[in-house]
Amino acid sequence: MENTIRELYEYGKKIMNTDYNKALEIFIKVRDEAMETNNLRLLGEVLLDMCMVYRNTSDSVNGFKTCGQALKCFQDLNDVENQARVNNFLGIFYFYSGLFQKALRCFMTAKTMVKDKDCPRLYLSILSNIGEVYKEASNYDYALAYYEKAEELASINHINDYQAMVLLNRGDVYVIKDNLAKALECYTSAFSLINHDSNMLYSGTLLNKIGVVHMKNMDLDIAKDYFLKAKEAYEKIDNKFYLIETLINLYDLEILLGNNEAIHILEQARSLATFSGADKKLAEIEKRLHDYYFLINDYKKALEHFYNYHYLENKTDSFNLIRKLEILKLENEEMKNMPSDSTLDEIIECQYNESKKIIETLEKQNLILEKQAYYDTLTDLPNRRSIDRKLQSLMNPEKGKYHALMIIDIDHFKWVNDGMGHAFGDVCLKKISKILSQEVTEANGFVGRYGGEEFLCILENIDLPSISSIAEQLRYRIEEANIKYTYKGKKLHVTISIGYTIISDLSAKSVDQYIEMADGALYEAKSSGRNAVMKR
Incomplete structure (x- = not known):
């Protein structure tokens, strides 16, 4: 049994830099087995690897919890070196949460623990992390001093990957100080130290940073070449997160051009x-x-993106504050387990309750902001942004099943507004939205307001006969609702037209092509006299 667990653990370590979720799943199994068999050494090792995964995924809260377990484990084993590793991770999680003083305290504790021990990788990692805290505090001279110590240690011990990392950090400081020549020197030196085939992510990061320096120097053609190489590196390893930054830099460069x-x-x-x-x-x-x-005078779109920007800024700030408070709450809970007098208990309880209130308030605010950003204020249906996100998340249908993409349009909606006024038009939109939402929800589908009087509906993993039946049912339910209006003396009632297409393979056509097909089918439905359903 022990050999099987050890093999599973080794496999988890092998994939931990490429498949975080799978590795974490394995580590949790190993952790539980180690706890059950009281294998403290294995428990400590796997907890450290869990900390590494939480670091790589920026999950500070779970990282902080795991550090607490690991620290106790290594204290029981009287293992000072690994206690230092845990303190280093604790500092990282405090740092990610914006608690810089606490981070520095943990890093300094870890540094003291291993100063006279033979563990250069750990020691230079701690030195570099201390430099990061000082950099964040804008104390660049102190940051560079710690980076230089770390780099010297890495060079002496021929630890090329760590030396490259520290050189990158130094380069970042020089960029902030606008010393672009020194920044380029650091980045180029770092680039020469890494194995590009085995470390494509780091290679892409350095290519991107070198490109930024050239862009700042207005060497735009050289910068573009580096950005394109970085883009290629990220695409090879399918790293979307870092690719985003490179694309932003490419856009900025094209604007300069x-x-x-x-x-x-x-x-x-x-x-x-x-x-x-x-x-x-x-x-x-x-x-x-x-x-x-704004520059091309499309103020409507400019305003929409300005709102989105401020919503996301507020959301990010709120999330960071919540994460910070959650860690403080965990820290308070740890303190509660230590001997303390009643006064300290009262302070901790007060802090915890206050933090909890703030978290609850922020969570409520975030729900409101989320609704404002992703739902149409008039109809309460998902808005265009939600629709785009839904379309981007679509996977291929299950075997023997299909997806359907429908575009629904209210017939002669201009007549409704012109004949009855926009207030009645809004009431009409609300009624139709409610009916569509009820019907589509019953079919386990998705419907959103696509724009104006248009709606977009997605049905996933459904058989072909059901698709045409649901489309016809939607058309019939709106007709049956008998929403009456008057236009130029004529008494009419509201109807809808539907165009839809079947999605069988998303690799054969893009989502945009399927939308175009559904739009073409809608045009046919309109041309046939409206109040109709057409498929293409």
């Missing part, structure tokens, strides 16, 4: 950021989209 048609690059970055849930990057993109549309 006077290419006002570069908006498609930004739209690609926006799609990736939306799909990846990279809100911070998405905020940067929305700001650039606002600037672009």
Whole structure:
């Protein structure tokens, strides 16, 4: 049994830099087995690897919890070196949460623990992390001093990957200080130290940073070459998160080159950021989209992107505050387990309750902001942004099943507005939205307001006869609702037209092509006299 667990653990370590979720799943199994058999050494090792996964996924809260377990384990084993490793991870998780003083305290504790031990990789990692704290505090001279110590140690011990990492950090400081020559020297040296085939992610990062320096120096053709190489590296390993930043840089460069048609690059970055849930990057993109549309005098779109930018900025700030408070809450809970007097208990309880109130308030605010950003205010249906996100997340249908994409349009809606007024038109939209939502929800589908009087419906993993039946049912239910209006003396009632297409293979056609087909079918439905359903 022990050999089987050890083999499983080794496999988890092998994949931990490429498949975080699978590796974490394996590590949790190994952790549970180690706890059951009281194998403290194995438990400590696997907890450290879990910390590494949480670091790579920026999950500070679970990282903080795991550090607490690991620290106790290594204290019981009297293992000072691994206690230092845990303190180093604790510092990282505090750092990610914006608790810089606590981070520095943990790093300094770890540094003291291993100063006289033979573990150069750990020691130089701690030195570099201390440099990161000072860099964040804008104390660049201190940051560079720690980076230089770390680099010297890496060079003496021939630890090329760590030396490259520290050189990258030094380069970042020089960029901030606007010493571009020194920054380029650091990045280029780092690039020469790494194995590009085995470390494509790091290679892409350095290519991107070298490109940024050349762009700042207005060596635009050279910068473009580096950005394209970085893009190629990220695409090879399918790393969407880092690809987003490269695309943003490529867009900025094209604007400097006077290419006002570069908006498609930004739209690609926006799609990736939306799909990846990279809100911070998405905020940067929305700001650039606002600037672009403002310059071409499309103020409606500019305003929409300006709103999106501020929503995402607020959401990110709120999330960071929640994460910070969650860690403080965990820290308070740890303190509660230590001997303390009643006064300290009261302070901790007060802090915990206050933090909890703030978290609850922020969560409520985030729900409101989420609804404002992703739902139409008039109809309460998902808006265009939600529709785009839904379309981007579509996977191929299950075997023997199909997806359907429908575009629904209210017939002669201009007549409704002109004959009865826009207030009645709004009431009409609300009624139709409610009916469509009820019917589509019963069919386990998705429907959103596509724009104006148009709606888009997606049915997933469904058989062909059901698709045509649901489409006809939607058309009939609106007709049956008998929403009456008067136009130029004529008494009429509201109907809809539906155009739809069947999705069998998303690799054969793009989502945009399927939308175009459904739109063509809608045009046929309109041309046939309206109040009709057509398929293409």
